[in-house]
Amino acid sequence: MTGDRFERLLRDAAQDYHRPPETPREEMWRRIVGARARRRQHMLVQRRWLHWGLGITAVLALGIGIGRWTARGPQGTETTAGRVPNEPGNLAYRVAAAQYLSRTEALLTGFRTEARPSAPDAQFAAQARDLLTTTRLMLDSPAARDGRLKALLEDLELVLAQIAQLPAGGDKEDVQLITQGLDERSVLLRLRTAIPAGPGPVRMQGAL
Amino acid sequence: MDERELIARVRAGDGAAERALYDAHVDRVYRLAYRLAGDDELARELTQDTFVRAFERLASFRGESKLSTWLHAVATSVVLNGLRKAKRFRQRETDLDEATGISGGPPPAEPDLKRRLAQAIDRLPKGYRIVFVMHDVEGYTHEEIGAALGIETGTSKAQLSRARGKLREALADFAGEWVS
Numbered sequence: 001m002t003g004d005r006f007e008r009l010l011r012d013a014a015q016d017y018h019r020p021p022e023t024p025r026e027e028m029w030r031r032i033v034g035a036r037a038r039r040r041q042h043m044l045v046q047r048r049w050l051h052w053g054l055g056i057t058a059v060l061a062l063g064i065g066i067g068r069w070t071a072r073g074p075q076g077t078e079t080t081a082g083r084v085p086n087e088p089g090n091l092a093y094r095v096a097a098a099q100y101l102s103r104t105e106a107l108l109t110g111f112r113t114e115a116r117p118s119a120p121d122a123q124f125a126a127q128a129r130d131l132l133t134t135t136r137l138m139l140d141s142p143a144a145r146d147g148r149l150k151a152l153l154e155d156l157e158l159v160l161a162q163i164a165q166l167p168a169g170g171d172k173e174d175v176q177l178i179t180q181g182l183d184e185r186s187v188l189l190r191l192r193t194a195i196p197a198g199p200g201p202v203r204m205q206g207a208l
Numbered sequence: 209m210d211e212r213e214l215i216a217r218v219r220a221g222d223g224a225a226e227r228a229l230y231d232a233h234v235d236r237v238y239r240l241a242y243r244l245a246g247d248d249e250l251a252r253e254l255t256q257d258t259f260v261r262a263f264e265r266l267a268s269f270r271g272e273s274k275l276s277t278w279l280h281a282v283a284t285s286v287v288l289n290g291l292r293k294a295k296r297f298r299q300r301e302t303d304l305d306e307a308t309g310i311s312g313g314p315p316p317a318e319p320d321l322k323r324r325l326a327q328a329i330d331r332l333p334k335g336y337r338i339v340f341v342m343h344d345v346e347g348y349t350h351e352e353i354g355a356a357l358g359i360e361t362g363t364s365k366a367q368l369s370r371a372r373g374k375l376r377e378a379l380a381d382f383a384g385e386w387v388s
Contacts, residue, residue, distance in 0.1 A: 010375060014345050016322045017329055020242035020251070023235050028252055029227070032259050039260070 045123060052103070053130035059096035060137045094196075097143055100134050101195045104156055107131065108188055111163060112179055128163035135160060152190050159187060211275050218266055230259055233276060236346075237283045243341050244287055245294070254290045258283040277355045280348075284356040288338070321382055328378035336371035343368050 111124050135157045144150045162178050182188060209217075209228065217225035237258050242251035262282050269278055329337060338357065342348040343364070348356070350364040357364070 006376060007372065010325070010372065010379075011344050013322050013325045014329070014340075017326050017341070017345055018243045018246040020239045021248065023238045024252060025231070025234055028234065028238070028256055028259075029230060031252075031256050032230070032263075035256060035260050036263065039264075 042123070046126060049127055049130050053134065056096050056100055056103075056134055057137060060100070060134060060141065097138060097141070098196050100131070100138060101191060104131055104135075104160070105188065105191050105195060107163075108159065108182065108191065112182060112188070125164050125166050128160040132157065132160045132164060148190075149194060152187070152194055155185050155187050156191070212271070215266065215269065215271070215275060218263065226263060229275075233279050234259070236276075237279070240280075240283060240342065240346055241287050241290075243345055244338065245291060247294075250290065250294055254287050255283075257290065258286045261286060273355060277352060280352065280356045281358070284338075321379070324379060324382065325375065328375050331378070332371055332374055336367050336374065339364050339367040340371040340375075344372075 107124065107127050135153060138144065139150070139153050139157065144153060159178060159181060162174070162181075166174055166178075209225075214225055214229055218229055234255065238251060238255045241254040241258070242248065245251045245254060258279075262279055265282070269275070329340065332340065339353055342353050342356070343350065350361045350368075353359075353364040354361045
């Protein structure tokens with residue numbers, strides 16, 4: 001047999017190698033449209049959280065700076081510990097802290113009610129990662145001088161770290177452990193108590 | 209509508225233009241995905257991923273090549289990555305089947321030419337198999353293959369030649385029947 005003839009036979013026979021059926025155009029198009037809509041939605045949510053996270057982090061950092069500066073007297077002595085000085089300079093810090101606590105409460109409430117043990121939403125993990133940075137800043141802020149608030153922040157840091165590290169596929173036991181920890185340490189109740197009451201950005205009740 | 213206008217309209221978010229671009233290229237992308245994957249569901253997923261990614265990245269398409277060349281480079285990248293993941297998944301399944309003793313029965317005693325050829329193609333080294341399928345089965349040119357895989361045209365030709373050589377060796381016993 002000549003090489004050319006073999007090549008032709010080979011090529012003809014190869015046409016049956018994984019011969020595709022008719023292209024399922026409409027079904028694939030529907031799935032593409034759906035997938036793109038989900039990706040757009042996911043990106044919008046991520047962008048919104050990123051903007052919020054950056055804003056809060058910046059305001060908190062500013063507030064902490066002002067707080068540390070105002071906490072020292074003219075001779076560099078510390079003022080009374082345990083309370084955030086109630087001065088206009090701390091307004092930014094108070095607003096940011098109140099927003100941080102509200103956002104954290106919203107996340108944990110959502111996680112507790114919506115996270116299915118078999119498939120926790122990856123969105124929770126992304127939001128938890130954003131909030132972790134702010135939690136660390138809060139722990140370094142004057143707020144941490146309050147023993148109750150410091151304990152709450154430390155619990156929040158642990159819970160947020162656990163949510164942030166949840167694998168994408170989800171793990172039933174991990175989710176159960178997190179919700180169990182939330183219940184046992186009454187984290188949500190303590191968090192709600194710490195959130196200043198009343199409308200508007202400057203809430204003077206609660207732990208702050 | 210020419211290609212440049214189509215691209216401009218897709219970039220502007222024109223849904224009809226997106227559908228036109230999809231209609232113009234989906235057959236070839238799906239066929240390649242199916243030929244390489246050998247599985248309808250996987251081929252559909254790979255085709256969908258190709259277009260989702262292509263629509264997202266069209267803003268970065270600078271028009272230095274034809275749209276079809278660029279799109280097939282995206283498709284080839286998606287398909288090869290998808291096949292790597294699927295292979296790992298299938299390997300785990302195979303291991304499980306072997307461990308539980310539920311693997312398939314013995315192979316057919318007298319496989320015909322097409323079955324033997326399919327097996328021989330499956331056993332080709334990955335690079336040879338891709339070039340062989342793209343060129344001899346789906347009719348891509350060496351220039352298109354080179355652009356899609358990021359290799360030189362000469363490399364594509366050399367790999368095709370080696371692929372054919374290996375298939376010829378694998379089917380040597382059939383060659384005798386064809387001669388007679």
